[in-house]
Amino acid sequence: MQVALVGITGYAGMVLYQLLRQHPAVDEIHLYDHKLIQNEKLSEMVPAFYSDDTAVQPYDPDAIMADNQLVFFATSAGVTSKLSQPYIKADFPVIDLSGDLRLNDEAQYQRWYHKPSAPAQALNQAYYGLADFHSAHGQNYVANPGCYATATLLGLAPLVKLDLIDPDSIIVDAKSGTSGAGKKPAQSTHFTQANDNLQIYKPNQHQHIPEIMLELQRWNGDVKAIEFMTTLIPITRGIMSTIYAKVKPGVDAAKIDEAYHQIYDDKLFVHYSGEHLPDIKQVVGTNNCHIGVVYNPTTHTVMADSVIDNLLKGAAGQAVQNFNQMFNYQESSGLELQTFLP
Amino acid sequence: MQVALVGITGYAGMVLYQLLRQHPAVDEIHLYDHKLIQNEKLSEMVPAFYSDDTAVQPYDPDAIMADNQLVFFATSAGVTSKLSQPYIKADFPVIDLSGDLRLNDEAQYQRWYHKPSAPAQALNQAYYGLADFHSAHGQNYVANPGCYATATLLGLAPLVKLDLIDPDSIIVDAKSGTSGAGKKPAQSTHFTQANDNLQIYKPNQHQHIPEIMLELQRWNGDVKAIEFMTTLIPITRGIMSTIYAKVKPGVDAAKIDEAYHQIYDDKLFVHYSGEHLPDIKQVVGTNNCHIGVVYNPTTHTVMADSVIDNLLKGAAGQAVQNFNQMFNYQESSGLELQTFLP
Amino acid sequence: MQVALVGITGYAGMVLYQLLRQHPAVDEIHLYDHKLIQNEKLSEMVPAFYSDDTAVQPYDPDAIMADNQLVFFATSAGVTSKLSQPYIKADFPVIDLSGDLRLNDEAQYQRWYHKPSAPAQALNQAYYGLADFHSAHGQNYVANPGCYATATLLGLAPLVKLDLIDPDSIIVDAKSGTSGAGKKPAQSTHFTQANDNLQIYKPNQHQHIPEIMLELQRWNGDVKAIEFMTTLIPITRGIMSTIYAKVKPGVDAAKIDEAYHQIYDDKLFVHYSGEHLPDIKQVVGTNNCHIGVVYNPTTHTVMADSVIDNLLKGAAGQAVQNFNQMFNYQESSGLELQTFLP
Amino acid sequence: MQVALVGITGYAGMVLYQLLRQHPAVDEIHLYDHKLIQNEKLSEMVPAFYSDDTAVQPYDPDAIMADNQLVFFATSAGVTSKLSQPYIKADFPVIDLSGDLRLNDEAQYQRWYHKPSAPAQALNQAYYGLADFHSAHGQNYVANPGCYATATLLGLAPLVKLDLIDPDSIIVDAKSGTSGAGKKPAQSTHFTQANDNLQIYKPNQHQHIPEIMLELQRWNGDVKAIEFMTTLIPITRGIMSTIYAKVKPGVDAAKIDEAYHQIYDDKLFVHYSGEHLPDIKQVVGTNNCHIGVVYNPTTHTVMADSVIDNLLKGAAGQAVQNFNQMFNYQESSGLELQTFLP
Known part of the structure; x- marks a missing residue:
């Protein structure tokens, strides 16, 4: 070949x-x-x-x-x-x-x-x-x-496919290392500027938003829009997509856990780790996505932490x-x- | 003295x-x-x-x-x-x-x-x-x-005091450098572990949550709980508190902008910069809090980016x-x- | 097996x-x-x-x-x-x-x-x-x-084995990332202390010195001592051993180049790159040692830049x-x- | 004014x-x-x-x-x-x-x-x-x-002015953060390239060499040339100039110590700390130069560690x-x- x-x-x-x-x-x-x-x-x-x-x-x-x-x-x-x-x-x-x-x-x-x-x-x-x-x-x-799209879609899939969340409540706070911004030097990725810094950029304007929306709507037509923030982090490789959503009435931690197991237990490259929240080092160097999920019954909010190596x-x-x-x-x-x- | x-x-x-x-x-x-x-x-x-x-x-x-x-x-x-x-x-x-x-x-x-x-x-x-x-x-x-409490309360104050948001919808995705974790060496702040990494810790369990709640409730009794995530970032100093909330009906970008001006225009150490989203370097070394705000009319969500030097x-x-x-x-x-x- | x-x-x-x-x-x-x-x-x-x-x-x-x-x-x-x-x-x-x-x-x-x-x-x-x-x-x-020993010995080998340098003139300025200091947390490898910092430690006292001396003396009995400094650098993985020595009379850039080729051209894991000075990223993730060499005829000094992944x-x-x-x-x-x- | x-x-x-x-x-x-x-x-x-x-x-x-x-x-x-x-x-x-x-x-x-x-x-x-x-x-x-010139000259002054070292033996291994390379984005200071990396650049060709030589020769006409290496380090601010030289016969640790005291005890912005080797954090944010010195009687080599904030x-x-x-x-x-x- x-x-x-x-x-x-x-x-x-x-x-x-x-x-x-x-x-x-x-x-x-x-x-x-x-x-x-x-x-x-x-x-x-x-x-x-x-x-x-x-x-x-x-x-x-x-x-x-x-x-x-x-x-x-x-x-x-x-x-x-x-x-x-x-x-x-x-x-x-x-x-x-x-x-x-x-x-x-x-x-x-x-x-x-x-x-x-x-x-x-x-x-x-x-x-x-x-x-x-x-x-x-x-x-x-x-x-x-896209890299943000992959981390976000994999983090959201069980919640959206199995219809566990209020479709109007999705908020994604995504963080990326500088290699995601490409090789061309720029002020925002100059070491002097990026080091010791966090920089939010393209608020609700990142070009990965429409591909995320297309796939989400294939899964569940009720999802009409998401809030999507991207922050540049002083690391070379890796994305963490922190995802928040309000659950639907009757959904609890057990149902959420079951959903992630159902969707991911047979997938080779996606690892669901329950309430263990993966850090970025867990996946850098691999083709894996690791996902941890915490449900807060007081706020009725589920938080999914989805990490990938943006270049793999x-x-x-x-x-x-x-x-x-x-x-x-x-x-x-x-x-x-x-x-x-x- | x-x-x-x-x-x-x-x-x-x-x-x-x-x-x-x-x-x-x-x-x-x-x-x-x-x-x-x-x-x-x-x-x-x-x-x-x-x-x-x-x-x-x-x-x-x-x-x-x-x-x-x-x-x-x-x-x-x-x-x-x-x-x-x-x-x-x-x-x-x-x-x-x-x-x-x-x-x-x-x-x-x-x-x-x-x-x-x-x-x-x-x-x-x-x-x-x-x-x-x-x-x-x-x-x-x-x-x-506390450091997280300060960044978060200053970021939320105009929204909560002037009653612009759904009190059940507050989500805080807060990020801190390692100096916030104190001087005592630990695995999570070991350079080898913290560098090139993002680590979520104490999900909804950070000890600054109750002091935030106390102050929020002094301002607006309708706020009963918040979703509060803390992520350790590979920087020495600085906190970015990224705050999300759904606005109340009738609230738009202009009203939000007005609220931040009303609350902060006369404050020496808090600088509201409109839609300019401050990065952490803007405040490190100072006693300032800088706040930028973006309203997304599609999701009816306001995002406030509040940054401080955690040690100042x-x-x-x-x-x-x-x-x-x-x-x-x-x-x-x-x-x-x-x-x-x- | x-x-x-x-x-x-x-x-x-x-x-x-x-x-x-x-x-x-x-x-x-x-x-x-x-x-x-x-x-x-x-x-x-x-x-x-x-x-x-x-x-x-x-x-x-x-x-x-x-x-x-x-x-x-x-x-x-x-x-x-x-x-x-x-x-x-x-x-x-x-x-x-x-x-x-x-x-x-x-x-x-x-x-x-x-x-x-x-x-x-x-x-x-x-x-x-x-x-x-x-x-x-x-x-x-x-x-x-040891990691420092490997980078230093590979960098020095052609010069010492082929007797090209004054045996009393060897100076090694070695730099290491924090993973070389082990997993046990300590003040010097606390992110807050190591980040944005360079720290010289154990001047002429690093425990890899005696194993370097043993091997050097097996190669060339004239080498009696070396100056050996170790600096902790804010990177996770990698060692750069910067080696200086005065050449013997009659030695020039061509002879030095020939020596490195002679010793390394047939070695699988050591790559000699002439005057191209390798950076640490060239070897991280591999079992390779890359070596670049610059000779300064004004000071009669040869400088070898030898880099390895300290953990590989x-x-x-x-x-x-x-x-x-x-x-x-x-x-x-x-x-x-x-x-x-x- | x-x-x-x-x-x-x-x-x-x-x-x-x-x-x-x-x-x-x-x-x-x-x-x-x-x-x-x-x-x-x-x-x-x-x-x-x-x-x-x-x-x-x-x-x-x-x-x-x-x-x-x-x-x-x-x-x-x-x-x-x-x-x-x-x-x-x-x-x-x-x-x-x-x-x-x-x-x-x-x-x-x-x-x-x-x-x-x-x-x-x-x-x-x-x-x-x-x-x-x-x-x-x-x-x-x-x-x-220049920044490198300042750190190097202050580190060398007592040795050169008081004629304690072999004038042909000076080797400077200088390390700088990325702010020294200026604000214009470039490949070598792109975060993705500079982070987790050490990069030697301009070996013996840095433009601060001639100003160092001019001043050294004003101090001591015997110094004809120096070996001068510059390494780019993943920090924002700070220079460490690590200086090596062979001492003249009869010079020992006490004489070196005395020389540094003689030259620096009355200087407001230069702090000599004896065998305590300053790290870069000691001076960042100030107009100070801190210098520590270690003499190795086995190699007859003095090492001076001179640190400054390159921008101050x-x-x-x-x-x-x-x-x-x-x-x-x-x-x-x-x-x-x-x-x-x-």
């Missing part, structure tokens, strides 16, 4: 490349970059890989389809929205880690991403690959979910999980990772 | 000592420690002050009252609860930075602090010194508020503010501090 | 356990703890492994030898010095990650470790397993090198490397790790 | 502005920026000062000289080199925090700063204001020393110290700062 990877210079691409190098079914990884006009060495393009002289090739869809059986895009928003045609036409397998194919409506994309969307045909064709809930087998055009389960790891599903590989292929402890 | 300080070995005591050294009305600071049986040099007791050979004296209430006009206690919970008698009897001014005098009920203290409370007389005598809302002038026995406004700074009020000094005496930027 | 691991509660033990779980030749890992008197669950003993209910058994040398083919000790200094007898007597394979067997002289151990040494017989029997330089094959009693190459990784050598497994078995990027 | 400040958008300018606001002799601070063409509010230009609406004016030397008695430049290298003429001509007091006036040779500047130097006249006119060693009184054109003693604090000297204010005016503890 030969796979193509476009976008090795970003964090998600770097991590995906490392995963694919250890994937038992992947024989060769071909790297492409849409800014190149001739081959360049990986060691020159990404200093962190200074001992790896693999060639990075200019982006060329024909070459990609000729030399590979699938292409991963780990590019920024706004790139794959313009590149969909040849792959759709050829029905060639794509996994896109950017947000470009996650929404199904051109106007919505424009509103949240502030740039033109992919053509409607591409948006309609795309499949939202929340890998722990539905299999990408049979899909050829997979939109890999929130990006490259889930992409490999989707890849495994598409090609019927074992679910854990290439994902037998150990928590990065301590 | 001579002042006594008991508890120089903890973080709040260290910071308070530094503030008092620069206070224009304070001529001498006498240090006492209840673990000593003879004088010891500060440089020996607190390595961080290795160039300061000031004597630390054994704790002795008679000596304290003879040589000073006021005593600050910057001791752990469970210390001042046992030491109240002589000061109350002598009507000698006390400012207590611990939680021992903040509640007015013995059973409540026992429940939240897991140790015996101060005598009922002491609890009743004590005055809760939330310095930006009521003056400690005329008070002799001041309980200095959340401890030593507010103690000096109470001290200034008690003795009718200028409000900013000893508190003309600059934000620790960048 | 069954292996025993004593000391799962410390950082090196935790990481070793994770490596062994993925080692293709290891069928079962039996955990033992010398503080237990009956079996306990790993999830109870080490909260970080809360989803792993593997039994930890009380320490019992007979059981260990009956049920396993080798024992790893990842215990603190002072433990294995008392436990050597049964294994030596039975000629049972041991890999000891503590410092107890690294020196060959009882008085030296006592001087640097401030506690009684292992019996002389054990010290003499022990083999110093600097795995990139000599194979542990045929050895049964292996002392795994500096502890558990090198232990697995020694294990592979002892049992003739492939050198990279269980060590095909990816750099933890970004 | 009215003072002008050019360069409020950088870190040194931000800190200098805060110091000047509390300086008892400064009545007004006028802000200027050479990128403006009309007035702008400080709150707009520097988000960290969002509650300060002070006007920032376009750069205009005539206005500056008309409205002020002195101008501080806190601009990047390459700015003041072009702006010297009007001030020199008018003999108007200047304190320049950039490196543009620190060297006395055009070619040297060009070599180390990679840009054209100030005119020779300006270089000759400029006075190197190492404030703890010589007074700027009577000087009108002051080059404020290494920039804005020393600028105020020079200002105080120029105008005969008390040495500590505006610099009565407390260590930022814990």
